[in-house]
Amino acid sequence: MDNRMFCFQCEQTAGCAGCTGKAGVCGKTTEVAELQDQLTGALVGLSRAVDNAPDTNEGTWRLMIEGLFTTVTNVNFNEKTIRDLIDRVHAEKARLVPNCYSCTSRCGRNDDYDMHLLWSAQEDVRSLKSLILFGVRGMAAYAYHAMVLGYTDDAVNRFFAKALFAVGEDWGMVELLPIVMEVGEKNLQCMALLDKANTETYGTPTPVTVPLTVEKGPFIVITGHDLYDLKLLLEQTAGKGVNIYTHGEMLPAHGYPELKKYPHLKGNFGTAWQNQQKEFADIPAPVLFTTNCLMPPRASYADRVFTTAVVSYPEITHIGEDKDFTPVIEKALALGGYNEDKPFTGINGGGTVMTGFGHGAVLSVAEQVIDAVKAGAIKHFFLVGGCDGARPGRNYYTEFVKKTPADTVVLTLACGKYRFNDLDLGTIGGLPRLMDVGQCNDAYGAVKIALALAEAFGCGVNDLPLSMVLSWYEQKAVCILLTLLHLGIKNIRLGPTLPAFVSPNVLNYLVENFNIAPITTPEEDLKVLLKH
Template sequence: MFCFQCEQTAGCTGCTGKAGVCGKSADVAGLQDKLTGALIGLARAASGNTPSPSTHQAMIEGLFTTITNVNFNEETIRQQIENVTREKNSLIPGCGGCAQPCGRTEDYNMGLLWNADEDIRSLKSLILFGLRGMAAYAYHAMVLGYSDEEVNTFFYEGMFAIGEDLNMEQLLPIVMKVGEINLKCMALLDQANTESYGDPVPVTVPLTVEKGPFIVISGHDLKDLQLLLEQTEGKGINIYTNGEMLPAHAYPKLKAYPHLKGNLGTAWHNQQKEFADIPAPVLFTTNCLMPPKASYADRVFTTEVVSYPGVIHIGEDKDFTPVIEKALELGGYPEDREFTGINGGKTVTTGFARNTVLSAAGTIVNAVKGGALKHIFLVGGCDGARKGRSYYTDFVKQTPADTAVLTLACGKYRFNDLDLGTIGGLPRIMDMGQCNDAYSAIRAALALADAFDCGVNDLPLTLVLSWYEQKAVCILLTLLHLGIRNIYLGPTLPAFLSPGVLDFLVKNYGIRPTTTPEQDLKEILG
């Protein structure tokens, strides 16, 4: 196998041999490559033809399936390949029986990409991994009934390009277009979430689990949470979020359910420890799944494209009865159980999305002009297990009292239970939501730039980002598309960035690898 799409990849170069660091076997990794090659074949077949909604779904689900920590199941990946092949054949009926095949609709051999010139491999990887991340956002919007034709069409355009013999000058505009289209995709998902569940509002979320039966729900998909809340209503079962599901508490139509009680656990990579002995089932709705330990594997359930061998999967009917029955069987804790965040805090806050921040724009502008607020940091992104990620905790702890920290995605669990006080009536740490809520941060930054009559790069604003998987890739490309410079990126640089491509990003966008909190803060604040 060969895989280097995530931050934890072996030796910061690539996973090879029998298994990846994430727990995927070489066979699963091979099937994911085969699925990706089939998706490129689908994109080839779509050239000059009109894909149907089911073709769009096959493309989006197929790409989402190949994100890190989503699918570890050979059987379900084979089903995805069959589905993609079926959609391809519907676009070009009879093509497979051609006596003299032209090769223009064949599936792609991913070995050609992994063994390509390092700069070409790097740029094509940025396209591929960015499309995988964007597909996750398109999928979440799709299940809520929202889609965008320009977004759907670009998946074929981008995947087609990966299979072509293109040079750097031809690939670079496509890389940047991934960022452009991902901005539209995040806007689409923002619309889907807010029109379905209301605009997020600030809320304090307890980390205490009340006595009695409960279910933990992890991932990103708000629709699954809504359905679970509906099906558990009146059954004496409490619901607790985990990981990227935490921001769900801020949506008015979801927080209206009284049995949505709080949050259990921290970021995804702590699940094998945090779920080891809880007397409750855990439902995984999207990526973030790690191979379950034997101590709790019988309490794990998956849905959507998430899949693991031997784990009960909730299908398209969305009947969560097995999860509910398991919760009642296990019974929960006999008494309230108090948990804390990584830093000992007993509550966390969330819900500082674009509307909340924009409503305070005048206060923020006056605080900056008056000198009370000297700088704003956006510290967030994907969390991971490397020891170097303590950088983000230390960085936030060391930010001066006259600065504010915006955050989003699961990287916030490194510090979101800290109490750093307030500034201008707002908490110094403000959680804007999930990774896709980078859209909120972008909207807020653009509005502040308008208020100050300057460019975004002229604001007293610095982005300090942690990356782990492919959604971080498409967000970074969106920021670069918008011309945002001097982004601090860590804890390590992506293995798929060749020296030549990295040099291009540094020279043209000022990408900066993180060093130490002390050194970076000194550089930022002068």
């Protein structure tokens, strides 16, 4: 195998162009990158089989969703588990079209797709296909979380196959562009499905103040996005003297009634995911990764890391489908935790953070918000959210939030909020000026809030005093952006850099039709946005 790995699906890709050589910025090796391409090519082959087979079933869609989710940045670094997935995809294709699968004729229906054809395609075709592929990878994460709670949508499932099929076809911009926009449409359906799954399972989130202090005694840190895994961990640790602390995108779990009812769900540990190698180094507790945001564990704490679901790393203990977290619990009890309460702070020195301002909570006080706007108390809304990362320029978002005027409201979601969510911005109209809507998975909630405000004021979303300032890192940000474009939302500011996989012509299309613009400085962007 050569060392010509090529990957440009995340924001921190080398040189803002693409990771090549022996390892990517995320830590995956050339071998893993090549296997992820093989898995994607096999999934394209499976989509071709789905297109011609009548007997697809729940297992087909689950496999397609798991396969796509596995290729999201910082999810799976394990050659063995990816090879196993490739074998499962091939076996499913053989089941669906046994005669076609054994045929040796090259008709385009019996082959896996060669991903090198995509990476070497004409730049506009490559750009559009990348938007489709990366978009459905992100969407697969949302579909997965809904699926484990028993919620599925046949239209969403079938679109995964449609999108993968398009990636493998020799199509041009005319055929591909509508499918790019359809990613946004179907992702909206998928996010609505996940919102329904979460709220019907765990209740409607309510605002809550979450401490950053870790109490003395054994504890477990759980990170990622999967609320179902957290629920199981809470059940299995009940009465065992082990406290649970969320990390990263798991923070919004504290707002759900069916989760926060557990008294040993104590608080939140750490800041953004990219600080994990430093923050996990010395804690006397295990860490459970439930979804993406895994960085290669350092030797100082690798023996305390556990993975589950689609997350995998070589030589790290994996909790399988039985979801028996006994090894994690035993590790917590053996390590013992801290001897006394240990206070931690956020990046800006705050000792608590708030969460739980989902669409249900915000819209329950919609009249209060509307009255504050009509009275002039609230002049503008900012949605400052998205993924976080380590690239220089991320401090833009902190400075932006700090500089927002006192008569404005800041809504935030996803892990980018860890740059500023411990700031005390005060209140406005009886509400906190800074409100955490939730995970990146909860972007649907922000959409619902915007649409409800537009309806209340009898205008379009683009006519609201609302500005979106987004950061991106990986593929879930791609599908969210496409959803916003599907809804016709314009004037989005995007940073800290523009995606490397967007060609100049495709970028011009987005600028001309949606007025997407890169971030500049907080001062200049605020000056422009507040005029809207």
